[in-house]
Amino acid sequence: MTTDTTTPATDAVQAAPAARQVQPPEDAYAAELEFLAAYDTGPRPPAWHLTPRAVVTFVMGSNGEALKLPDGSASLTISQKFVGERSLVERCVVTLAGERGLLLVGEPGTAKSMLSELLAAAVCGTSGLTVQGTAGTTEDQLKYGWNYALLLAQGPSRDALVPSPVLTAMSRGAVARVEEVTRCLPEVQDALVSLLSERRIAVPELAGGPDGQVHAAPGFTLIATANLRDRGVSEMSAALKRRFNFETIGPIADLDAETALVRSQARGSVERAGAAFAVDDAVLEALVTAFRDLRTGRSAEGWEVERPSTVMSTAEAVSVASALGLASAYFPGDRDVLALLPGHLLGVVRKDDPTDAARLLGYWDAAVRRRAEQGSATWRTLWDLRHVLEH
Numbered sequence: 001m002t003t004d005t006t007t008p009a010t011d012a013v014q015a016a017p018a019a020r021q022v023q024p025p026e027d028a029y030a031a032e033l034e035f036l037a038a039y040d041t042g043p044r045p046p047a048w049h050l051t052p053r054a055v056v057t058f059v060m061g062s063n064g065e066a067l068k069l070p071d072g073s074a075s076l077t078i079s080q081k082f083v084g085e086r087s088l089v090e091r092c093v094v095t096l097a098g099e100r101g102l103l104l105v106g107e108p109g110t111a112k113s114m115l116s117e118l119l120a121a122a123v124c125g126t127s128g129l130t131v132q133g134t135a136g137t138t139e140d141q142l143k144y145g146w147n148y149a150l151l152l153a154q155g156p157s158r159d160a161l162v163p164s165p166v167l168t169a170m171s172r173g174a175v176a177r178v179e180e181v182t183r184c185l186p187e188v189q190d191a192l193v194s195l196l197s198e199r200r201i202a203v204p205e206l207a208g209g210p211d212g213q214v215h216a217a218p219g220f221t222l223i224a225t226a227n228l229r230d231r232g233v234s235e236m237s238a239a240l241k242r243r244f245n246f247e248t249i250g251p252i253a254d255l256d257a258e259t260a261l262v263r264s265q266a267r268g269s270v271e272r273a274g275a276a277f278a279v280d281d282a283v284l285e286a287l288v289t290a291f292r293d294l295r296t297g298r299s300a301e302g303w304e305v306e307r308p309s310t311v312m313s314t315a316e317a318v319s320v321a322s323a324l325g326l327a328s329a330y331f332p333g334d335r336d337v338l339a340l341l342p343g344h345l346l347g348v349v350r351k352d353d354p355t356d357a358a359r360l361l362g363y364w365d366a367a368v369r370r371r372a373e374q375g376s377a378t379w380r381t382l383w384d385l386r387h388v389l390e391h
Helices: 008-015 030-039 052-060 086-097 112-124 148-154 165-172 186-198 255-272 281-296 314-330 337-349 354-373 377-384 386-390
Strands: 066-068 075-077 101-106 130-132 144-146 161-163 175-179 200-202 213-215 221-227 244-248
Touching (some): 030 052, 030 075, 030 112, 052 086, 052 112, 086 112, 086 221, 086 244, 101 112, 112 175, 112 221, 130 165, 144 148, 161 165, 165 175, 165 213, 186 200, 186 221, 255 314, 281 314, 281 337, 281 377, 337 354, 337 377, 354 377, 354 386
Parallel strands (some): 101 221, 101 244, 130 175, 175 221
Antiparallel strands (some): 066 075, 144 161
């Protein structure tokens, strides 16, 4: 006789979904997506879950205004998820509504991938139909592969075919995403040319039958991202470029907006680690200011700054702010959080070229020193920490 040792509590633990470090936007903002689908009942392109106007609202937020359903049964304030120009997002949405390929280009860390995820989640309900471009990406990953056990047992058939995320999107009329398309080899990129032109994928192994070609359903389109720093990895052909509308994602223009974003993202990261975020606003402002100065080659006061070769992106600033928050939470009282900032900046600057440490030291001897002399307590403290950069 066997004894069942499981309990209702055990069953509940076993049934609980596994925790995830990062929630895809379709899950993180499920309530907003459901609300917007009911809020705006205007015309929608084929297979779209939201109207184009609602997609823009989902990405850019409702400006703090609580939107109300037509029947007045509920209201909701839509959060802003992307910091940038609304007109850029509108152009992206119009491109997708016209079933044309969209290519988001920009420096690393400018939220290209995040924007593509948000757009895909709002348009078709999932951002997961994604191919990550690398030097090892194959044409099969953009088209299809085979279940070799079924292939050997039954021969070529639709059941034995393993669709790629792109082929799945074509079948559903959904949005496929190709990350870092310029990191793919040219022959792999070329597979996208016919796919975006003819809107079908031929399956030679099934030629002569109804499954010999897979046609794109209405609504299918593709969003690709490309890093401006990787132009020399695998330059896109002119033929492929013509299949896309290009949109350039630039750095955040406003200091306050960038600081708010860094604060929000870093707080979320630290809280996911089970700690409270306790980095002072003055430290965050100094961090973001230093990143902006080094990124642009000019301080807010107009002083010339020598730029390091590393991209001083907002994403890197979030990473540093998160590290400061974790240090403050896990090692409270050991040292002032501001005292940790020079070391973290040095780590970022030296990523691409160790000699860039001299450029950071030059920044300290110029902009940081001048701000300290003007009476800023924060920058005075940073100037006194110059010795950290000499090691």
